Amino acid sequence: MSNQEKLEKFKKLQEMINGPEAAEFLDYWDGRFFTGDMTFIMNGVPFNMFFYKGKMIDVFIGQPSNGYNVGLSGDEEQWNTFFQHRNFQLATSVKHCDRPFTNLGSALANRQNNAVIAQVARLTAKAFCD
Amino acid sequence: MISSYYVDVDGVKICVETNNGPKENGTMCCFVSAGRDSRSYHGIMNYLQDRYEVICFDMPGHGKSWPLPGLKCLDNYVDFCEFIIRTFEVLGIENPICLGAALGGNACFYLAQHIPIRAIVSMTGTDYSPFVSQNVIDNLDHPYASVQHTHLDFTNSLIGSAVPQENRDLILWGVISECGRTKKADYGGVYNGFDVRKDMDKVTCPCLIIRGGDDWSENQQMHDEVMARLVNCRYLSYKVIPGIAHYHPTEAPELISDVIVQFLQEAKA
Amino acid sequence: MAIRGAYVNVKGIQTYYETNDGPKNPHGTLVCLHTAGRDTRQYHGLMDYFQDKYNVIAFDFPAHGKSWPLPGLTGIKTKEEYGEFTWAFIQELGIDDPIVVGCSVAGNMVYYLAENYPVRAMVSMQGSPQILAMQTSYGTTVDLLDNPYVSCQHSHWDFSESLMGKKCPKEAHDLIMWGVCQEIGRTKKCDLSLYNNYDVTADLDKITCPSLLIRGLDDWNVPDHYYETAIKGMVNCPKLEWKKVEGYGHFIAVEAPEIVGELIDNFLNEANA
Numbered sequence: 134m135s136n137q138e139k140l141e142k143f144k145k146l147q148e149m150i151n152g153p154e155a156a157e158f159l160d161y162w163d164g165r166f167f168t169g170d171m172t173f174i175m176n177g178v179p180f181n182m183f184f185y186k187g188k189m190i191d192v193f194i195g196q197p198s199n200g201y202n203v204g205l206s207g208d209e210e211q212w213n214t215f216f217q218h219r220n221f222q223l224a225t226s227v228k229h230c231d232r233p234f235t236n237l238g239s240a241l242a243n244r245q246n247n248a249v250i251a252q253v254a255r256l257t258a259k260a261f262c263d
Numbered sequence: 264m265i266s267s268y269y270v271d272v273d274g275v276k277i278c279v280e281t282n283n284g285p286k287e288n289g290t291m292c293c294f295v296s297a298g299r300d301s302r303s304y305h306g307i308m309n310y311l312q313d314r315y316e317v318i319c320f321d322m323p324g325h326g327k328s329w330p331l332p333g334l335k336c337l338d339n340y341v342d343f344c345e346f347i348i349r350t351f352e353v354l355g356i357e358n359p360i361c362l363g364a365a366l367g368g369n370a371c372f373y374l375a376q377h378i379p380i381r382a383i384v385s386m387t388g389t390d391y392s393p394f395v396s397q398n399v400i401d402n403l404d405h406p407y408a409s410v411q412h413t414h415l416d417f418t419n420s421l422i423g424s425a426v427p428q429e430n431r432d433l434i435l436w437g438v439i440s441e442c443g444r445t446k447k448a449d450y451g452g453v454y455n456g457f458d459v460r461k462d463m464d465k466v467t468c469p470c471l472i473i474r475g476g477d478d479w480s481e482n483q484q485m486h487d488e489v490m491a492r493l494v495n496c497r498y499l500s501y502k503v504i505p506g507i508a509h510y511h512p513t514e515a516p517e518l519i520s521d522v523i524v525q526f527l528q529e530a531k532a
Numbered sequence: 533m534a535i536r537g538a539y540v541n542v543k544g545i546q547t548y549y550e551t552n553d554g555p556k557n558p559h560g561t562l563v564c565l566h567t568a569g570r571d572t573r574q575y576h577g578l579m580d581y582f583q584d585k586y587n588v589i590a591f592d593f594p595a596h597g598k599s600w601p602l603p604g605l606t607g608i609k610t611k612e613e614y615g616e617f618t619w620a621f622i623q624e625l626g627i628d629d630p631i632v633v634g635c636s637v638a639g640n641m642v643y644y645l646a647e648n649y650p651v652r653a654m655v656s657m658q659g660s661p662q663i664l665a666m667q668t669s670y671g672t673t674v675d676l677l678d679n680p681y682v683s684c685q686h687s688h689w690d691f692s693e694s695l696m697g698k699k700c701p702k703e704a705h706d707l708i709m710w711g712v713c714q715e716i717g718r719t720k721k722c723d724l725s726l727y728n729n730y731d732v733t734a735d736l737d738k739i740t741c742p743s744l745l746i747r748g749l750d751d752w753n754v755p756d757h758y759y760e761t762a763i764k765g766m767v768n769c770p771k772l773e774w775k776k777v778e779g780y781g782h783f784i785a786v787e788a789p790e791i792v793g794e795l796i797d798n799f800l801n802e803a804n805a
Contacts, residue, residue, distance in 0.1 A: 163406050163686055222694040223752045227668045228728075240669075244676045244687045245407050251690040267537030267550075278537070302598060327537075327573060327598060330710050405683060411717055412680035436605055440595075440716045443685050 136178050139261075140194055143180050146253075146260040147189045154256055159187045162252035170197035171246075171253060172204035172237055175212050182253070203246050204237035205254065216258045221251035265308055267301075267327070272350045278327035279320040279354065282308035286316045289381050289532070292359040293319040294347070294367025296387075296510065297449035298441050300326025302433065303364065306516025314524070315360075320350055324445045336445050338452030340459070344373040351378070360532065362523065363388055364512050366454045372489075373459050375466040382469040382532035384523050386511040387481060390489050392457045394480075400451035404443035414438050414446070423477040425506025426514045434510050463492035469530035470496045471523065475514070476505035498530040535579055537572075537598075542621045548572070548598035549591035549621070552579035557586045559800040560629040560652040563622060564590040565638030567783065568723035570711050571597025574635070577704070577789025585797065591621055595719040607722035611644045611730065619649050633796070634659060635785050636754075637727040643762065644732050646739040653742040653803065655796055658751055658782050660758030661736055661765065665728040674724045678717040685715050697750035699779030700787040708783050736765025742803035743769050746795060748780035748787065771803040 134142075150158055158164040164187030172181045183191045205225070207215070211232055215224040225234050236243045243250065267280045280301040291311070293304040301319035308317045321328035323346070324336035337343040347370060351359065361383045363371040368388015375383050402408045418438045422431050470493055474486055486501065493499055502522055507514040526532075537550045550572040562582065564575040572590040579588045592599035594617065595607035608614050618641075622630050631653045634642040639659020646654040666674065677684045692712045696705055743766060745759050759774055766772055775795050780787045 163689070166406050220694055220752060222691050226753075227670050228663075228665045229752060229755065240672045241676065241679070241681060244673065244679075244682045247687045248406070248690045265539055269535055280537075300598070324710075327571070329707070330713075334706060334710055334713060404685075406686035407681060407683070409678075409680050409683045409717055432605060433600070436595075436601055439601075439605060439718055442714045443683055444713050 136194060139175060139180065142261045143192045146257055147192055149256055149260060150189050158252055163248045167246055167249045170202040171250065172197060172201055173257065174206035176209045201237035203242045203250055205234040206237055207234045216262050219255050219258045221254045265305060270353050272353050275323050275331060276329040277320055277350060279318060282312050282317045284312050284314065284316040288315050289360045290356055291315050291317040292356060292361050293317060294363035294370050296365035296367060297454055298446040299437050303513050307512050307520050310517050310520045336448035338448040340373065340453045340457045343453045344370050347374065348378055365509065366449055369454065369457045372466060375468050376459060376462045380468045382527060382530060384471045386473045387475060387478060387509050389485055390459045390463055390492065392454050395450055395455040400447060403447040403451060410441045410443040410446055411439050414441060421478060421480060421509035423475055423507035423514050430513055434513050460492060464494050466493055467495050467497055469498035469532045471500045471526040473511060474503045475507040475509055475511060476503050477508040480509060500526050534583060535576060540624050542624050543617060545594050545602065546600040547591055547621060549589060551587065551589045552583050554582055554585060554587040560631040561627050562586050562588045563627060563630045563632050564588060565632065565634040565641065567636035567638060568727055569715050569720040574786050578785055578793055581789050581793040607719045609722050609726060611641060611726065614641050615644055615648055618645060636782060637723050640727060640730050646741055646743065647732060647735045651741055653800065655744045657746045657784050658748060658754045661762045662731045662733045663728050664731060666725060670728065674721060674728065677721040677724065684717040684720055685713050688712050688715055695751060695753055695782035697748055697780035697787055704787045708786055733761060733765050736762065737767050739766050740768050742771040744796065744799040745774045746784060746792065747776050748782060748784040749776050749778050750781040753782055773799055
């Protein structure tokens with residue numbers, strides 16, 4: 134998949150999160166508390182999403198201007214493995230995953246937003262694969 | 264000896280604690296402050312072991328009771344108090360003596376307005392309590408703010424100067440083990456929206472209102488206004504107790520119990 | 533609902549316990565130990581299942597459920613403390629035939645208990661005799677459980693959700709997630725520090741009681757090699773069984789109490805414990 138094709142998938146993700154997935158994302162997964170940048174780096178290419186209170190306002194290829202807030206970084210193999218099992222906790226576990234994702238931003242910010250990042254990652258898998 | 268059991272109220276599994284005391288003088292039913300559970304009343308339950316049956320049940324989402332469907336708690340005073348009334352029905356409790364602290368103290372006024380009550384004891388309670396700012400409410404159940412930390416200093420400030428360390432520790436443990444979702448429903452919903460002023464003339468049973476002398480969150484005017492509305496209360500008593508503040512049943516269970524027993528005798532309740 | 537609760541003083545700590553007041557079974561009394569951060573309600577399903585067959589008792593460890601915390605408002609931090617407290621509880625209640633049943637951190641601890649105390653039998657669910665993870669970045673995660681800027685009642689949400697099995701019924705799912713809502717950060721930090729800094733493999737050969745190991749296969753957090761390590765070391769165990777259960781996960785006693793109950797009963801019957 135080219136980077137442009139991946140960006141189109143993220144725009145599809147945006148429609149999902151702001152549309153049919155919104156209610157569950159905002160309420161059950163704490164989306165309503167999240168405002169800021171969330172970056173997923175896929176094979177060295179950053180895809181940055183900006184949220185305002187759980188609504189995805191923008192997504193583009195590039196780094197956030199204020200530096201990384203929260204997010205994940207992995208190579209193609211790591212993302213493909215995650216897309217198959219879609220277990221965010223396993224994919225980020227240093228205990229049980231041989232090659233876990235790297236967290237972007239501070240440990241604190243990632244803990245604070247654990248549920249939100251997890252759900253965005255799972256919906257990314259859905260947008261890319263389903 | 265305190266024991267507990269479970270009952271079903273409206274499909275919710277509710278944990279009930281009792282001191283298994285004698286019922287001849289009446290059954291005391293105890294209601295806790297926001298976010299807390301029946302342990303708040305263990306001191307009173309033990310002290311009155313041989314004199315009164317004392318019961319305290321955990322409301323949905325508190326202590327060992329299950330939450331409402333959807334993992335929710337009661338978040339308005341009408342539903343909250345009506346649930347208490349239905350729990351009384353399930354437990355077969357009639358004409359109880361109701362003891363309440365803070366939010367629980369508020370609930371006592373509602374109960375006395377709606378069902379036959381032998382007497383009420385409202386500790387730091389009131390009939391109108393729009394006291395919680397939206398800023399505080401929003402952060403009680405927030406991923407970025409641990410209520411088990413944010414509420415610690417506030418709670419500590421509301422413990423009286425004469426409270427022994429053991430009791431102080433139990434109150435602080437109550438903060439350290441707070442459930443944010445429950446606290447938000449109690450404090451931001453039930454307590455903050457509580458208003459039963461217009462029906463205070465329906466309260467006819469004996470009422471004891473207790474204020475902690477060290478409680479900076481209350482003032483005399485607040486209690487004066489409540490008492491002024493209790494126009495049909497057949498016996499009204501007001502006590503200010505020095506050295507305690509906001510968590511009376513836990514701060515000074517024996518002292519509070521003595522005050523309550525004396526009140527009941529004077530009121531012939 | 534025939535479950536009864538009461539309080540007992542154990543090593544100076546007001547300790548809450550529950551029981552189904554079931555009949556005394558010749559195999560023994562089931563003493564059930566909860567997972568990290570949780571309490572006796574996890575075993576209500578098992579208590580109901582065994583209502584007419586076993587006396588089942590569960591207690592809240594210090595700083596859990598309705599038990600008081602240790603002095604300093606904290607929980608148990610070492611396996612030695614855990615073992616001493618558990619045994620003190622057992623003795624306080626006059627239980628002379630304990631079968632220790634544990635899940636997750638308690639699934640780890642039953643190995644230690646069986647190594648050091650005269651238990652009739654042990655049942656370990658989703659446990660391991662060895663987990664050493666605190667020196668990794670996971671240690672930071674554990675540290676952030678008790679932090680003013682992180683509500684563990686939110687930060688632990690997705691992790692707990694991920695641990696349940698595909699077949700977990702809604703009612704059990706909700707009880708497990710309510711357990712997250714009620715998490716105590718300080719307590720959870722003590723428990724997970726204990727869970728992730730644990731190694732009793734050197735003394736597995738001291739276990740001489742019948743031992744049942746149960747794994748819910750949907751639990752990604754507790755892999756097969758934890759059990760393989762245990763089995764390899766338990767060379768003096770007179771009866772050792774490993775049961776794998778499909779469709780259920782980390783909180784298997786809550787997710788599938790009837791299945792767990794049947795496995796325990798069958799095992800004990802066969803072991804003549």
